[in-house]
Amino acid sequence: MRIVIAGGGTGGHLFPALAVAEVLRERGHELLIFISEKEIDALATRDRGEFRFEKLPGIGMPKLFSPAIFGFLKRFNEGLAPCRRIYREFKPDAVLGMGGFTSTAPILAGKLAKIPTFVHESNAIPGKANRLNAKMVDIVLLGFAECAQFFPKSRCEVTGTPIRKTLMNRVDREKAFAAFGLQPGKKTLLVMGGSQGAHGINEAVINALPDLKKAGLQIIHLCGRQDEQEVIAGYQRENFPAYVAAFHHHMEEAYSIADCAITRSGAASLAELAHFAIPSVLIPYPHAAENHQALNAEIFDRAGAGVVLTESETTGENLARKVCWMLEDPSRLRQMSESLLKLAPQDAASRVAGVIVNYKK
Secondary structure, three states: HHHHHHHOOOOOHHHHHHHHHHHHHHHEEEEEEEOOOOOHHHHHHHOOOEEEEEEEEOOOOOOOOOHHHHHHHHHHHHHHHHHHHHHHOOOOEEEOOOOOOHHHHHHHHHHOOOEEEEEEEEEOOOOOHHHHHHOOEEEEEEOOOHHHHHHOOOOHHHHOOOOOOHHHOOOOHHHHHHHHHOOOOEEOOOEOOOOOOOOHHHHHHHHHHHHHHHHEEEEEEEEOOOOOOHHHHHHHHHHEEEEOOOOOOOHHHHHHHHHHHHOOOOOHHHHHHHHOOOOEOOOOOOOHHHHHHHHHHHHHHHHOEEOOHOOOOHHHHHHHHHHHHHHOOOHHHHHHHHHHHHHHHOEEEEEHHHHHHHOOO
8 A cells, every 4th residue: 555644743743653654664555754844853754764755834723813824724735735746646545644734734635535534643632733634534543542532523443652663672771871871770860851842841850950969860861952052051060960962863772771751741752651661750731732731641640650740830849859759669660660551552553554554434
């Protein structure tokens, strides 16, 4: 089969898209992947020469009666026209959207061409794009069963959120510690704010360093490009053992040695943390569409698989207290890890691929 996958603009859309593409390619299918023009997409796909990528304009939908709606429609049409042109050449058998408005034009083009169309919603509550996309597709695929209630008129299947093949297995711990220049066996905290970093988390962690230092920790801090120099300077001031980078291409190395994490609660990050059973302090992005990160975090909190701090509560003192609370009791940490494994997606990429390949009207 020839299959189009559309997913870009954030790591939460792009990385699950790549995970499904990997499975489909292994099964002998031909892939075309639409991504956005954002830097994160270029960065994450630069070494993925096995796939054909096409860029589409990145757009977000304004309020319906806002003057900005005209600009949105113009940009949307600029994305739809190349989709239809590419489809005439590529002749796809199916189209999968992974969320966001990068998916909408490819899905609509597929619908107009009478091709089977699918959308995947990773979060506990859908954003505006997938509420619209769901009205055009044959099947809505879900990361969380709790999300089905938002698509009462759609055919839904719960697949979990796909994880890239490289992230499925742990790597050798000594090699992973060496990759980060950190000390083997020392308690290690992973800090990540999503694919583009999180200024609020970066600032709070730097403020928490004096208290975290007393706990004898070392840190892997992925801070995004905007705050990189400021975060490096913060660790240098405290003489704190850490690896700081804007982004890391081989997250399986970080996940293999992290004892706990501080993170946003995007669905893709949560799926990866659950797979590696890493207890976390979850700080939902307060401006996420439909407040979906808060609802994602709530599911993990209820299951005893993470602890939640709101952005307004996230001071250096509170953050250090939560991290130390997790680490000071090995049995608590173990129970949280066991709860995480129960939430971990099982072969989600294969499930998504199976739904597409085996679909019949």
